[in-house]
Amino acid sequence: MGALIQETLPSWTNGSGSGYGSGSGYGYGSGSGYGYGYGYGYGSGSGYGSGYGSGSGDGYGDGSGDGYGSGDGYGDGSYWRSCIKYFAARWLPMQRKRLAELKRAKAKIAYWRSDSEGRPANGGRADPVKPGDIQREKGPLQLCNKGTLHATLLPPKWKGERWWIVALKGEVVGDDDKYGALEREIIGECL
């Protein structure tokens, strides 16, 4: 690695890798004990530990971790928004034209993830999608609600084998993490 130019480690880099802990208690009678563990290091991901003890009064635990676990990140909404044109460059001209139309119409352009068949992968049921499909729900318009269609500008946060660029139309609620609307148009897949 080259020189560190700025260095204030983000809090989420603490606790990466793996952490564990254990606890135990002993004694007579009844009571409770506790223990704890922790992990630390560099890299995202999570380390944790827990422990408990039982018995009379005291229990203890300890834990350790290292900074060499795997990690993940979400990026941010502006990055993924900027990537839309990368994916659109691989589409058919009619799909790019539709994207431009929807942008002009002030639709919220974002991502949606599906399973391998194009069905919802984060809750809900629907038929497999393809570019050009328009989905509608009756509401109420409320995030995480069954009657609301969703999209995101932080696609790595969500599950799903296939990524799609979609347009949410009409009233849109939420933020980069999760948007909701009653109408969603599938524009194209992220290939």
Next chain:
Amino acid sequence: MKERAVLVTTLHRGVFFGYAKETKGKTIKLRSARCCIYWPASTKGFLGLASDGPLDGAKVGPAADIELRDITLVAECTPAAVAAWEKSPWAR
């Protein structure tokens, strides 16, 4: 100012590679930025992305020109890391 290949992390779980001319401010403009969505344990921590770049099993987003805020760390990348980033395909 000479452009350098850097790894930039943000408060919002962002780990980005890209090319920057100015790296001292509160915001950093990255050309051809790529987001690392996942890196395997063999990377030995996220700073391995600056020393070795993404290894097998890593997932990397496509390239885009962006401006990053809430910077927490900027590290210069080695030539080996740059080569690894540049050859990594976009992967979900």
